[in-house]
Amino acid sequence: MKKKFLLTTALTLALTSPLAFTTGPVYADEGHDDEKSGIEYQMFMGSRQIKGEIPSHEMNSKLFVPLRLTAEELGYEVKWDPDTKTVDLLKNNQFYKNIIPDHMMGGRSMVSLDVLSSYAENMNIKVTKGSINLFKKSSVSLSQRGYVVMGPGNAVISFDMKTNDIIAIYNDTEIPAAKKAHGLAVSPDGKKLYVSSMVESEVSVFDLEKESLEASIPVGFKTHHIEVNPNGKYVYVTELKGSKISVIDTKTNQVVKTVTTGKGTYLPYLSQDGSKLFVTNKVDNNVVVIDTITNEIIKTFATGKAPSHIAFDDQTETLYVTNTGDGTISIINENENITVSVGKDPHGIGISDDLIFVANAGDETLTLISKKDLSVIETKIIGKTPGHISISPDGGYVYVQVEGEKKVLILDATTGKVLESIHLISDGHQTSFPKNNN
Structure with a gap:
């Protein structure tokens, strides 16, 4: 199943064997910065604030979140491929492969809320004043x-x-x-x-x-x-x-x-x-x-x-x-x-x-x-x-x-x-x- 995103960002969901999942660096820099942060947003998982090195932010009227931080909070294993500059996510034999970051910030991959909603399939996402809120679907x-x-x-x-x-x-x-x-x-x-x-x-x-x-x-x-x-x-x-x-x-x-x-x-x-x-x-x-x-x-x-x-x-x-x-x-x-x-x-x-x-x-x-x-x-x-x-x-x-x-x-x-x-x-x-x- 494939989804297309702006700026040629693509996300492919594949159900394959875990053996096909390659290991990359864990917290090494994921790339060079190509953007400066705009208006910053706090992020909450339920009532708990999710804090990372790089904040979520608004830029050009779109909201972006740190891919690794949000994915790991949702229980995914995160793999960065320095050659293709893409990210793979793994959880319970479910793969989200070849995620292309929209841009880099502080050496971290940033993705839009559209991409976040794809791998946060069991969560409701709501944006309020100055914050992005993730809640378990109920x-x-x-x-x-x-x-x-x-x-x-x-x-x-x-x-x-x-x-x-x-x-x-x-x-x-x-x-x-x-x-x-x-x-x-x-x-x-x-x-x-x-x-x-x-x-x-x-x-x-x-x-x-x-x-x-x-x-x-x-x-x-x-x-x-x-x-x-x-x-x-x-x-x-x-x-x-x-x-x-x-x-x-x-x-x-x-x-x-x-x-x-x-x-x-x-x-x-x-x-x-x-x-x-x-x-x-x-x-x-x-x-x-x-x-x-x-x-x-x-x-x-x-x-x-x-x-x-x-x-x-x-x-x-x-x-x-x-x-x-x-x-x-x-x-x-x-x-x-x-x-x-x-x-x-x-x-x-x-x-x-x-x-x-x-x-x-x-x-x-x-x-x-x-x-x-x-x-x-x-x-x-x-x-x-x-x-x-x-x-x-x-x-x-x-x-x-x-x-x-x-x-x-x-x-x-x-x-x-x-x-x-x-x-x-x-x-x-x-x-x-x-x-x-x-």
Whole structure:
């Protein structure tokens, strides 16, 4: 099978005996430079940056990558023929023979993205601002994908919840609100992303099946956090450093109501059945409860100083709130309002059947508390600036953002043990999943 490329670059794929594969020098210079580098690009394999002596670069409106570096990262044996000045690749009895470099740079062969896509046949290649991203091709359904919003990176990444491999990235040219994005929600069927940005006054709706922008919804204020109702009919977005929350109809993609909740409106959180919406007010030091049928405030609960994140247990109708201003969490139900001390600047909070998880952004720790007697079981260092906490749809795993170290920790929801981590391209702010009330 043959493919033709510009500048007479040709790539031939041949399936032959390994004995026919000749050995050449390994890291000797592959030729003399005939070009100067243009705009440089970073390259990532999933979340890991691939670094070499010679960077990928743009030249004459085309992108070029180091052949040896990328091929070896993909598991190929690389052979340079100094006589023909061509490159052969070998992996699992599969040969890519007689690759002609487009040009040389620092003694290394450079090839175009067209050539890269030929020998990276099991990878998706995506170019974003200043970077070339390679992801493993995945057939996992949309309902089995998780997402992380990366504000500083102006992007949202998607990962396979079974393998935790990063499989896609969407930037702010595709999702406008990904620019300095802060809030992220996924529709219950996993087909749409709702993204809010701290520098935009609109919510982006991204169709994941078509991988295209469906709508940009103006809400009349700079946005902050966002939630989608488990019934999929409404989305709720809070005002940045304000006092309001807007309700968006997902059928029409229009704001149908704006509710004034109090000073310092911060985070929305829905009960599992979607009937109640809880909203923290950091200045008023309280949480309001909104009936999602009438969109009216029906209750207000006092909290500690500067309440931030929320978790709610539908079975016991108990509310859990982090108070960033005084290093506590509030545990609230109809009969009691209890305060428990945790770490410095508690931020994210999540609950499992037996445990309460609290991310303390100010002292790099995670506090585990018994739901039964509210005793602190353990406080452990997990990394710089831990933030949002999310629970997997099946309740078995806890995802903790460690923003200062560009990673997401995955914990066992029963034991609190760290099982794995997802390393990110940029600082991640929040992990989100499809969730419904079925």
